[in-house]
Amino acid sequence: MNLFKRAEIAPLEYTRRLWMRAWIAATLFFLYAPLLVLIAFSFNDSKRNIVWRGFTFKYYGKVLENDGLMAALGNSLTIAFLATVFSIILGTLAAVMLWRFRFPGKTAVEGTMALPIVVPEICMGVAMLVFFAKLDWPTDLPWPLNLSAITIAHITFCFPFVAMVVRARLAGFNKEQEEAAKDLGATEWQAFRDVLLPHMKPGIIAGALLAFTLSLDDFVITFFTSGPNTITFPVKVYSMVRFSVTPEVNAASAILIFLTILLTTVALKLQDFTKATA
Secondary structure, eight states, X not given: OHHHXXXXXXXXXXXXXXXXXXXXXXXXXXXXXXXXXXXXXXXXXXXXXXXXXXXXXXXXXXXXXXXXXXXXXXXXXXXXXXXXXXXXXXXXXXXXXXXXXXXXXXXXXXXXXXXXXHSOHHHHHHHHHHHHHHOOTTXXXXXXXXXXXXXXXXXXXXXXXXXXXXXXXXXXXXXXXXXXXXXXXXXXXXXXXXXXXXXXXHHHHHHHHHHHHHHHHOOHHHHHHOOTTOOOHHHHHHHHHTTOOOHHHHHHHHHHHHHHHHHHHHHHHHHHHHHHHO
């Protein structure tokens, strides 16, 4: 059966498909091979990361017993959760505002919202550091570089991503559905809750996943806005890598990868469930 199907395809078209599949396979290998190697060597029973000595789980046990590393992971999860919640609220409202209303300076507002996306992270980190250093009202003291400073910085660069995804989702919405709901007696809030919000829900979930992942993995901006008493997981891993790349570092990185994959899977399942019940 496959021979007949292959005969129906022109030689040039078959060659193109073959090259395309080879190109995709090479791209996927280039992207994911380093991650697979890192995960594999996290089970290496050797302090030297380049020599395989056997299979073991002991370095995962060391990671879980490392109080400083676990505290850093807890800080990262807390910051990511708070940044995601506030980014969903601000990003969704901003997307609805830019989609629904026309006002002077709308183009400038859209461009300003895109700045955190296009500006290099090193510039954002320095800018946030200067901002918190100058934010001395009403105590005449700089804003403390702690959990609150990192959370504010993460919200600043996360919510434009949510707004971008939700805005793209709203581009395909038929406004007549909302108007029909109002004609049938629905209030502004009821029309938003029962008509517009269900349509935006897949975009909100995708934006939330994007915001959570960006916040959890961020290093540069966090490095500039964290004080000595507030360490996040990426910063902690970086401090461990500065001395040597050990299996313990690989295990810590693998835990973060597994956590990201788990959250991505949950979000995709939730998105599929939302689409099925819509």
